[in-house]
């Protein structure tokens with residue numbers, strides 16, 4: 001297995017001069033790495049203890065605007081500091097940058113308490129609740145994204161209008177087409193592997209220029225750390241090679257969207273607790289309860305799987321992106337799919353999440369829903385069959401950010417498991433995104449109505 005660096009390994013590398021820079025990062029609400037570049041000597045001598053950042057980092061939008069309405073911080077309270085506490089278990093080399101290592105931080109207040117709305121803290125809380133029940137969650141999040149011929153800078157300077165995918169045709173499982181992308185994908189796989197991520201494979205996806213990266217399933221916190229680092233690396237390595245990578249779920253109305261499917265199973269002391277060989281589908285009662293919770297509360301937590309206006313453009317009939325909160329056996333049209341039926345790898349795959357999800361938040365709310373299903377011994381309905389897009393009896397995934405935001409605000413379940421402060425914080429974030437969108441006059445409105453209205 002690939003490994004991270006111990007703190008002693010890092011000190012040795014710094015003394016030998018092979019590492020001179022340490023990226024000290026937190027994960028923000030959008031799932032991005034934010035932080036500082038330390039001189040490695042300063043890091044190993046003092047800053048490994050802690051450093052500080054403005055507390056607005058967990059209360060900005062994607063453009064770094066400072067919306068009002070957050071209880072945790074504001075202009076009135078003067079935007080003070082948080083403590084960034086390096087988690088020394090997460091030190092790793094960053095092989096695609098010269099002489100560089102990285103560490104992820106937990107975010108604490110001045111009383112050394114975890115900041116409740118910090119994504120890492122939100123996931124850790126649900127992992128601890130699951131541990132009290134005696135289980136460990138193993139998760140895998142698939143990363144889908146598009147590569148473009150031009151660089152991000154060129155595309156931005158052109159107003160995001162000239163978007164030419166790196167390849168000319170649907171490259172699903174396509175070896176020849178993806179060979180042409182190996183100048184970007186091979187360094188992504190190999191650098192991430194050398195950074196301690198258990199990379200499984202990359203493959204072409206079902207659209208021109210679309211790739212998928214798969215990382216081996218891992219304990220939930222590791223999985224979220226891997227996802228975040230991998231997403232960052234994909235953008236950075238593509239940029240180094242003069243190309244753009246985007247995780248926008250739907251960059252063109254006629255092109256397939258990008259998702260992030262989340263595979264989930266519960267284990268105890270190395271035993272897969274979702275497996276019951278005597279069941280028709282090899283599913284344990286525990287798995288059925290977990291899935292019942294996952295499905296019942298999907299409309300409540302969809303915001304955390306689809307946090308932007310654009311996220312909802314992906315949910316279209318006949319595209320492999322789901323629209324219904326039902327489960328099925330190895331059927332890609334439902335929101336939840338049973339995979340590995342009857343084997344040690346039996347698991348549920350949630351197919352709702354877009355490539356823009358924050359993996360800490362997505363995993364946390366799904367774990368919470370699964371835990372609720374276990375605690376209340378919820379009953380799992382029979383699996384759906386055939387094309388579930390047209391199943392009138394099946395529940396719907398919220399179709400817009402507005403609907404998902406209202407579900408989040410009104411969710412007694414999420415208020416109970418995450419806390420009112422966390423739900424209010426993320427509801428405000430969703431509301432702000434809608435307010436920003438509502439202020440914009442779009443190209444579509446102009447073209448549609450300018451002459452004909």
Ligand code: ADP
Nearest residue numbers: 138139140214215216217263264265345346347
């Ligand atoms: P697919 O054919 O759907 O891509 P894969 O066999 O590649 O399926 O597996 C998809 C993901 O599921 C991989 O990242 C893999 O590590 C993960 N996975 C496999 N077994 C489990 C498990 N028991 N729990 C959670 N994730 C798992």
